[in-house]
Amino acid sequence: MSYRYLGNKTRLADWIVGEIARVLPAGSSIADPMCGTASVSIALARAGYSVTAADALTFPVVHARTRLLAKRAPAFKALGGYDKALAWMSSAAPVEGYFFQEFGASGKPANGRAPRLYFSADNATHIDGIRHGIRKLAADGAVDEVEHSVLLHHLILATNKVANISGTYGYFRRTLSGPALRPLLFEPLEFERTPGTHTVLQGPVEELASTIRTDAAYLDPPYTKRQYAGNYHVLETIACEDEPVAAGDGGLRPWTDQASDFCYRRSAGQAFRETLKRLAVQHVFISYSEDGQVAEDELLSILSDFGKVTLHEQPHVRYRSNDRVKDGSVLERLYHIEAY
Helix, strand or coil: CCCCCCCCCHHHHHHHHHHHHCCCCCCCCEEEECCCCCHHHHHHHHHHCCCEEEEHHHHHHHHHHHHHCCCCCCCHHCCCCCCHHHHHHCCCCCCCCCHHHHHHHCCCCCCCCCCCCECCHHHHHHHHHHHHHHHHHHHHHCCCHHHHHHHHHHHHHHHHHHHCCCCCCCCCCCCCHHHHHHHCCCCCCCCHHHHHHCCCCEHHHHHHHHHHCCEEEECCCCCCCCCHHHHHHHHHHHHHHCCCCCCCCEEEEECHHHHHHHHHEEEEHHHHHHHHCCCCCCEEEEEECCCCCCCHHHHHHHHCCEEEEEEEEEEEECCCCCCCCCCCCCEEEEEEEECC
């Protein structure tokens, strides 16, 4: 699944799962409560684990439902099958709605500013048309929860490929780029019949931690100051199927109530402590970067309060959302805490 996403672990998933597999036998259960694009969740599922995936934001939950729970192409009886569902999305009638007005190149944002160039006018009306259609299908009971998520998953992937951004949705480019002028494409997914029994939840890790009943947990917290809720507000709006106030020049949805303490240097260490305190599992695996808000020695000190710590390291290409982000490789760290 091609995806521009801060901290995306797709290229590291095999290494991460390989290290976990040295400790946790196949057939065990593991939680991934900060699942993001669910790339590690699906890799764990492929390796024979039963996975409980979750996230505080809605669009990662959509991805997780699709990747873990749709083990075969959904029936989509109301649309005549999966292939017909994709054709329906491709041919949806354009609507000059919320995305056209707030995020389209020919729109008129409600706050009176100039058009926000997140999308071409054609793509914005296409997105609005599909959003209208998906909401109607759900309201009519014509799709079940997994089918609903698969449609939203497709829309998010297609939208992300034509978004006129340099990496995240913090802001848009000054002029429409070549990729932004391409039409939305809805490519068939490869559904995976993984062996485990999977569950998908939604909520902040600090709240879900005490409810997790698995053999292990894998944590992938944010490690920079950039908040996911703000940087991916457009995708969150697609997943939430709402029309929030689009504030400021960037049109961000209200997001501060979803801010993660892991993104702030002053609170990240305590966020680790609170989460680990509430987790009642034998093994915890944590992905963290040398660029993280919590320094290595401080993090090791925190983790050591909860069990025996083993550290694994892997060089990794640094994520660059724009030209101002430093280039080169970064050391990705995987901490294993075996509870005392």
